Amino acid sequence: MHSVASSTLRHSLARSALRSKKAPFNGTRYTSSNSNASVEATQKKAQEALASAQQNAGKFWESTKKFLEPAGQKLGQMLGSYKQPLLYNLSVTREIFKHVYKAEGLQPPSIATFRSAYETLWSRAINPAYWRGAVSSGEIIKVGVYGVEAYTIFKIGEIFGRRNLIGYDLH
Numbered sequence: 001m002h003s004v005a006s007s008t009l010r011h012s013l014a015r016s017a018l019r020s021k022k023a024p025f026n027g028t029r030y031t032s033s034n035s036n037a038s039v040e041a042t043q044k045k046a047q048e049a050l051a052s053a054q055q056n057a058g059k060f061w062e063s064t065k066k067f068l069e070p071a072g073q074k075l076g077q078m079l080g081s082y083k084q085p086l087l088y089n090l091s092v093t094r095e096i097f098k099h100v101y102k103a104e105g106l107q108p109p110s111i112a113t114f115r116s117a118y119e120t121l122w123s124r125a126i127n128p129a130y131w132r133g134a135v136s137s138g139e140i141i142k143v144g145v146y147g148v149e150a151y152t153i154f155k156i157g158e159i160f161g162r163r164n165l166i167g168y169d170l171h
Helices: 002-021 033-103 111-125 128-137 139-162
Strands: none
Touching: 128 139
């Protein structure tokens, strides 16, 4: 029993001796004067870039505001007396969506989720056994409907992108 206590004491003394040899990190960084000058130059460049970006963002915001204010006023005039109830209903809808989003713990899917979904789709698409099983179980109909839905959504997006129902407007 005495040997266990003495070995424990020796281990704790050895650990404390090792700890005392390490210099504690106090957040101070020691560098040479040459690297201080380069750090300061880099910081100055970063601050200049930030100031330039802020200035450009301010200009962009002002030009956007100049463009959107007349459009917003025209829209408000077109809505007339419906403007106030419409804005109220939109704000209520926004708040409801916020509550649902928080209550359900919704969040955008992670990259891993996308990757696993597409890996599953690809592995099924190249597996003949999956297609035989889908045909025999009748799941092929569901897959076909999903394919038609995806194709339809794609085509509607194309129509919106072209701003024309058939072909591109060449004039």
